[in-house]
Amino acid sequence: MKRLLTLGAVAAGVLLALAPAASASAVTSIDAELGGWVAADETAPFSLQLAGATGEDLEVSIQLADGTMSVDDSGLALTLASGFTSFSDVAEITFTGSSADVTTALAERLIWTAPSTPAQSYLRLSASVGSHYDGLVVDETSGHSYLLVTTPTAWAEARDAAAAMNLNGLTGYLATITTPEENSFVTAATSGTTHFIAATSEITYVNPLLAPEDQYSNEAELRAVYYWGAGPEAGERVTYTPWFPDEPNGVVSDRCLLTNWFSGNGLWNDAGCSVGYAYVVEFGGLDTEVGPALYDNLDAAAPPLDGDGTVDDELADTGVDALPVLGAALLALAAGLWMLSSRRASAAAPRADV
Numbered sequence: 186m187k188r189l190l191t192l193g194a195v196a197a198g199v200l201l202a203l204a205p206a207a208s209a210s211a212v213t214s215i216d217a218e219l220g221g222w223v224a225a226d227e228t229a230p231f232s233l234q235l236a237g238a239t240g241e242d243l244e245v246s247i248q249l250a251d252g253t254m255s256v257d258d259s260g261l262a263l264t265l266a267s268g269f270t271s272f273s274d275v276a277e278i279t280f281t282g283s284s285a286d287v288t289t290a291l292a293e294r295l296i297w298t299a300p301s302t303p304a305q306s307y308l309r310l311s312a313s314v315g316s317h318y319d320g321l322v323v324d325e326t327s328g329h330s331y332l333l334v335t336t337p338t339a340w341a342e343a344r345d346a347a348a349a350m351n352l353n354g355l356t357g358y359l360a361t362i363t364t365p366e367e368n369s370f371v372t373a374a375t376s377g378t379t380h381f382i383a384a385t386s387e388i389t390y391v392n393p394l395l396a397p398e399d400q401y402s403n404e405a406e407l408r409a410v411y412y413w414g415a416g417p418e419a420g421e422r423v424t425y426t427p428w429f430p431d432e433p434n435g436v437v438s439d440r441c442l443l444t445n446w447f448s449g450n451g452l453w454n455d456a457g458c459s460v461g462y463a464y465v466v467e468f469g470g471l472d473t474e475v476g477p478a479l480y481d482n483l484d485a486a487a488p489p490l491d492g493d494g495t496v497d498d499e500l501a502d503t504g505v506d507a508l509p510v511l512g513a514a515l516l517a518l519a520a521g522l523w524m525l526s527s528r529r530a531s532a533a534a535p536r537a538d539v
């Protein structure tokens with residue numbers, strides 16, 4: 186029986202791991218349209234296209250080799266990261282937002298201003314885009330990450346909400362606290378907030394995780410017997426149980442476990458599954474981390490020129506009217522100044538499809 190139970194638990198765990206992973210996703214790549222050569226101080230749109238983004242909030246970092254950029258965030262709910270103060274005229278930026286708003290911002294709202302010298306430049310940048318969760322805490326020892334959700338939520342809804350989360354390819358799950366070290370870390374990471382963990386003795390939550398021959402026929406058999414109801418340990422018996430004094434007190438309907446009962450002590454209590462409590466989502470160990478998607482052309486070759494490589498040809502590639510630019514460049518050379526006429530600025534008609 187014990188052997189069968191173990192095999193069943195492993196099989197169920199594998200099934201559970203595969204099911205959410207198939208629907209979860211992450212930003213897997215960034216494609217860029219950076220345009221061609223741009224005259225000094227001129228602006229040109231550029232575009233970063235994300236592949237794989239789903240519902241999770243995203244964090245973007247862009248760093249330019251030279252020049253400045255602006256992100257038109259009008260109508261979009263984007264938030265600058267700590268240390269950044271403007272979406273305009275910056276050489277470097279990090280911001281967060283919903284997957285939809287970030288995707289729109291990167292695809293349609295980016296403008297580059299070329300540096301004042303040399304007379305023409307091409308855009309070089311590095312960018313990264315990954316999942317973003319406010320308050321996420323990473324255990325550097327295990328590599329697992331934890332997110333406290335303080336909205337009072339019933340256990341099954343918390344389990345399902347956690348499974349819908351995705352951290353750079355890692356599917357979330359209601360936290361499984363399996364060692365004293367993990368218990369201490371999560372207690373500290375949540376500042377001792379009372380919250381649900383994935384342990385349960387509710388028959389309708391446990392049986393689907395077990396092989397048919399291991400399933401329980403009535404709830405009395407599951408009295409004070411706890412299983413992990415989610416995560417890599419789904420379907421496994423709970424063995425580490427740091428109970429609060431006099432718990433579990435065995436109230437028949439109290440079949441989902443809370444930690445930090447009464448105080449930030451890391452001690453557990455059996456409680457009602459349908460009562461709303463905070464919960465902790467854990468990421469790690471269930472599937473493969475994708476990591477933030479990266480784009481970097483800092484060392485890439487310059488974009489090709491259509492003409493003979495002279496200034497006018499190069500600027501013509503950007504769509505800028507070449508003649509006034511060439512005139513201004515010659516004038517600037519003669520005067521020892523790189524002054525650009527307002528006519529030239531208004532003549533700029535940069536192209537993103539070079």
Ligand SMILES: [Ca+2]
Binds near residue numbers: 360361362467
């Ligand atoms: Ca765990």
Ligand SMILES: [Ca+2]
Binds near residue numbers: 454
């Ligand atoms: Ca109790």
